[in-house]
């Protein structure tokens with residue numbers, strides 16, 4: 001079954017801004033990146049998916065339900081992490097997340113247990129009795145994630161979960177999101193204006209621009225092979241580069257290894273022969289793939 005489908009979904013705000021324009025998309029379960037520049041319409045889409053905002057026209061289904069009419073059922077099965085800071089500074093995290101579990105309808109004891117569980121999953125178990133006001137930005141983001149997880153949803157909608165984090169904090173948050181998707185088997189939609197960031201953790205990507213669909217596909221289908229061979233040897237990279245150059249190839253040393261432009265069918269054999277002659281330990285030899293970010297840069301340049 002589809003996770004999310006939209007059919008010619010349009011949202012026009014009363015001030016005349018068209019935030020979404022005839023968006024038609026079909027998203028499979030998994031970890032999904034929803035990417036687009038600021039103002040592309042990501043938050044608007046999330047609010048419609050949650051049934052918090054009615055569409056102007058068009059149809060939406062989330063887990064097979066229509067959020068416009070079955071909003072409560074949708075919200076019972078979906079966890080939402082909003083973009084902006086919305087946490088009460090004078091509550092301790094355990095209290096706040098328990099409260100959110102109660103709001104979701106869990107009885108008192110179950111709510112307390114689930115809150116501890118959720119805070120443990122996001123790595124805040126030890127600090128759960130500290131006031132949120134004293135937390136770092138990264139910890140606050142984790143509390144927002146814990147409250148989204150507390151009622152054991154089937155789908156998580158995360159609006160810019162790495163907002164305000166430094167590079168290490170971003171990596172940690174992305175790793176956590178990916179773990180939630182893979183270990184708990186929960187589908188996750190991660191909104192971000194940073195394509196390179198979500199590309200690393202997503203199974204598929206929905207890219208929107210100015211409220212319109214730019215592209216929606218599995219990541220594997222979006223990356224295409226380049227005409228460059230990436231060669232990684234355990235040692236002797238310089239030596240190999242010199243040998244390949246002497247054999248008429250044009251290798252370039254790159255942080256990811258030795259990049260050798262393919263010059264026809266024979267290139268593989270020439271590279272393998274040189275590695276064998278020099279007796280170097282081969283770690284990797286494959287055709288380099290485009291990163292999705294590079295693909296979009298090209299598409300944007302072509303518009």
Ligand SMILES: Nc1ncnc2c1ncn2[C@@H]1O[C@H](COP(=O)(O)OP(=O)(O)OP(=O)(O)O)[C@@H](O)[C@H]1O
Pocket residue numbers: 013014015017018019036037038039040041042043044045193
């Ligand atoms: N309540 C509102 N009333 C009027 N216009 C709005 C409202 N909310 C959003 N917009 C406008 O709709 C467009 C899409 O905004 P939206 O917040 O959905 O984008 P976004 O991709 O989530 O961007 P950001 O990451 O900056 O929030 C923008 O032009 C925004 O100014």
